[in-house]
Amino acid sequence: MAENTAEKIHDVRLEVNGVTHAVAVPARRLLSDALRQECGLTGTHVGCEHGVCGACTVLVDGRPVRSCLMFAVTAAGSEITTVEGLAEPDGSLNPAQQAFRECHGLQCGFCTPGFLTTVTAGIKENPCPTHEEAREMVAGNLCRCTGYQNIVKAVERAAEIARGDAPAAGPPDGDDGGLEAATGDTEVARKDDASTTGLGA
Amino acid sequence: MSTKLMGEAVQRVEDDRLLRGGGQYVDDIDLGALHLAVVRSPHAHARIRSIDVDAVLDIEGVHAVWTYDDLDGAMAEPLPLLIPHPTLTHGRTQYALARDEVNYVGEAIAVVVADDRYVAEDAVGRVVVDFELLPAVVGVEAARAAENLVHDDVPGNIAARSVQQNGDAEAGIKAAPHTLSLDFDIERSACMPMEGRGVTARWDTANGRLQVWTSTQTSTGVRAAVAAKLGLDLLQVDVITPDVGGGFGVKINHPWPEELLVSLAAQRLGRPVKFTEDRREHFISSAHERAQLHHVDVGFDDEGRLLGLDVRFWHDHGAYTPYGLIVPINASTQLVGPYKTGPYRVTFDSLYTNTVIVTPYRGAGRPQGCFVMERTMDAIAAYLGKDRADVREVNLIQPDEFPYDHGLVFQDGRETIYDSGDFAAMLEKIKTLVGWDDFESYRAEMAAQGRRVGIGLAAYVEGTGAGPYEGAHVNIESSGKVKVATGLTSQGQGHQTAFAQIVADELGVPFEDVEITTGDTRRMAYAVGTFASRAAVMSGSAIHLAAKRAKEKVLRLASDALEADPEDLQIVDGVVSVKGSPGTSINLGTVAVLSNPLRYAFDEASKAATQFSVGDASKPPVAEDDEPGLEGKDFYSPIRSTFASGMHAVIVETDPDTAEITILKYAVVHDCGTVINPMIVEGQIHGGVAQGIGGALYEKMAYDESGQLLNASFMDFLMPYVTEVPDSIDIDHLETPSPLNPLGIKGAGEAGVIPGSAAIAAAIEDAEGLPITAMPISPSELFELRAQHAVATTTPEENR
C-alpha cells in the first residue's frame, strides 16, 4: 500500500503574459517548472537550476528574475512575462527579438529566452546603453554557442530599434504590460542587417 | 529573381520560432510522460554489495524501480563499444545499470519512474546501496603508475597503445644539428551545452511501435542501439531529434543508459516516459575531454626546419571506452598541422581512470595536438632566437604540394592526405590582421605605461567531413514547395538555412519554399550523424546531389510537357520556362502533378496540369526506369576527409602584480573551403573561440584524489560569460575549395576552438618571458610560475 507521502497542494493563480493560470502545486515547485509544466509555457528553459546560467529568466512585475530560484507559490499575485509574451500585440517581434534575429544573436536558441527577457527589461531601464553597458546587461547569462559577439551587437541594436532610431513604418504597438519601449519599424530595420552586424556577405 | 544564395549571409529560418519561445526541445514535448530519475554512484570506485529498494515502492506516485537485476537479454549486456580499433585491445564499456562495480562518481546504478521529477528524486534518495570501497585512480599520472587498477583485468590501466610513424624519427632527431625535449600538459574540460541530455519515449501498444525523441547528434545511431537492446526490429523504432540546445560532441556518444532505460520503461509500463538531465548530472554522468600529458623530442636545423619529431602522449579516457580512440587518434594525426614534419613518430597510451568517460568535445583531440605542435614551434624559435612566424614559415606545406600525404592513418581509417590549402597566404593574412610586425613598438608603448603585453600565434589543420556517407531526399510537392530531408541532426548550426540555400540555388526555387528536416528516421533512415565538422560537407553535398536528381526529373517532364529540349529549359523562381521564350512555361507544382499518373484534381496545380500531356502512350503509365512523384534521392560518400585550416593570433596583457590575464585582441584567419553562409560560419567561429578561451584560461574539471568532481556546477566550473571573451574577434577568410565534393565545402563547426590554448599560451609566454607548458592557466598558477621562474633564474650574485 502506498505510504501517505503526499504533499500539501496549494491552489495558486499565476498571471502569465496577461492570462490567469489556476495551478495546483506543492510549495516546493519551482516557478520554472510550474511555467513549463502546469502552464505549458516551455519557452522558459532550465540550464542549471541553480541560478547561474540565466536561461530561465522571466520578468516578474517587469523585472528579470531567475524562475529556477523562485517558488511558484511565491509568484502568485505578480505579473509574469515569459518569452512567449514578449512579441508585440500585433504578433510582430519586439525590439530585442528583432535584434537577435538581425544580428544572428542565437544559434541553438536554448539560452535565448533568458537573454531576450533580460534585454527587454534592460533597454527599458536604460534605453541608451553604452557599449560597456550593453555588455554588462547580459553579463549574467551564459551562452555556449555564440561567444557573445553577436549578442552584444543585438543588445545595442535592440536599444536602437526600441528608441525608434531605425526608420519607422510599422504599425504602432499597443500596451504589453509596459515591457516594450517605443518600436521602430521592423521591416526596414531587418533589411539593414548586413551593415549593422558587420556580417554582410 | 533568382540570385545565387551560396555565399550569402541569409538570415536564419530557424530564428522566428526560437525567438518566440516556440522551440521544441526534448523536455518541451508534452506527452504527459512519467519521469525517470537515476540513482548514481557517489563513489569513484566501489563494488556493489547490495541494493535495497524496499523503501521506494511505498512512495505515492512511484511506478517502478529497477536495478541491474531487472534487466534481461541484450539490456543486461554491456553497452556497445561504438568504434573498435585494432589497437584498442582492452576496451571496456559500462552496463546500462551497474552490475557489480562502479567506476566513476555518477555511474548509473538504479532508476526510478514516478509521476514527476520531484517524486522520482525523493525516491532516488531512498534507495540504499551497500558499497565496498576500492581505491580510485584519478589523473594521468596515477593511471600510468598503475598502483591501482580501474578494471582488474586491464593491466597497467592501458586500454590501447598505438604507434604510427612516417619515416625514422629517431634517426632524424639524432642527425639533427639541434634538438629539444619538451613536456606539455592539457587538463579536462567538457562540452557543456546549455541543454543537457534528455530523452522521451512512447510505446504504441496497439501497433507495437516505439517512438523516441532524444537530444542527440545521431538519430540513426540511437535507433539502431535502442532496437538492438530492446530486441525490436529497426522498423518498429522511430527516433526523432527535436530542437537541440547545443551538442559540441557530447551528444554523439550513444546509446546513453538513459536512452535505453527510458525506452524500456515506456515499453514495460505502456506509458510515455521521459528523462531530463540536470546540470550536476551532466557534469558527472555525461562525458568530458582533453586531458593528456605529452613528451616531445624534436630535431631541427638552423632555420628551425623540422628534421625529426617523436611524440609520446598519455590520454585519459575515463572509466570506459564507448567511443573508442577517436580523440587520441585525432590528436596524434592532426598534431602535424600545416607543416612538413620530417620523419614523425607518435605513440600514445589510452588510459583508464575512475572519472567520467571521455568522448569528443568540439575539436576532439585536435586542440591538444595543436597545442603540442605549436608550443614546439615556439620553443624552436626561442632556442634559435628567431621570429616565431619565420620558423613556422620554413616548415609550411606549399600550395603546389597538394594533395599532401602525411603517411598517417586518420580517424576514419583513411590516409591523412590534405586536399587543398594555402598556408603561406594564411600566415601572411594572420600577421597582417593581428599586426605581428608592428608588435614590438606596441609592446614598448605599453611598457612605458607599466603594462605588460605579449603576442602569440597558432596554426591548425582540421580533418573535416569524415565519411562514410550522408543522404538526402528532395520531394517537390504539387504546391511547388520543396521538402528536403537529411538524416543527420542539428544543434544550432543553422542547417535549415544553409541547406535551403543549397537547394534553392540548385533547383531554382524561392528560398522560402524550401523546408529542411534533419534527424528524423521516419524521413531519412540512413544517416551517420553530426560530428567532425561534417554536416555541411556531407549532408550539404548529398542535398546538392539529391536536388540535382530532382531537377533532372523536372526538366525531363517539363521538356515533354512544353515540347522543348531539356537543354533549352531553365528554372527560375520555381517556374520552368524555355530560355528566350518566357511565355512557354510550367510551374514546378504542375510538373509535380504530372509526375504522378494518378491524377485526382484536388488542388489548383492539378487542375492546371490537365492542359499538359506527358508520357509515351506506348509505355506503361510508370515507365520501367521511372517512379511516380517528383523526387530526388542521393547519397554522398567521399573517398576521404576534407581538411580545413586556420591560424589564430592573440595579444594578451598580464597584470604585473595580480597575474590577471586579459585578451586584448583575438584574430582569426580560416579556410573552410566554399562558404555557404558567412554569417553562420562567423557565428561558429565566435562560439569556438569562446570555448577555446574557456579551455585556455578558465575551465577544468577539479577532481580530488578520491574521484569526487569538486566543481560540478556552473557556480564552480568557470564557463565564460561575456565578461571573459574579448570585445571583438577579427576574422579574415581564405577560400580554397575542396576538390573532394561538388560544392568545395570543408566544414567549419569545430575550427574556432582548436588553436585557442596554443595561441593564448604563446602570448602569455611572450608577455612573461617564461615557458608556458600546461593549460589552462589561472592567474594564481601564473603567479606561482613567476615565483618558480624567479628562483630558478636568479643567479647567486643577484640574490645577494
Ligand code: FES
Ligand atoms: S536555470 Fe535558472 S539560472 Fe540556470
Ligand code: FES
Ligand atoms: S545559442 Fe546555444 S546556448 Fe546560446
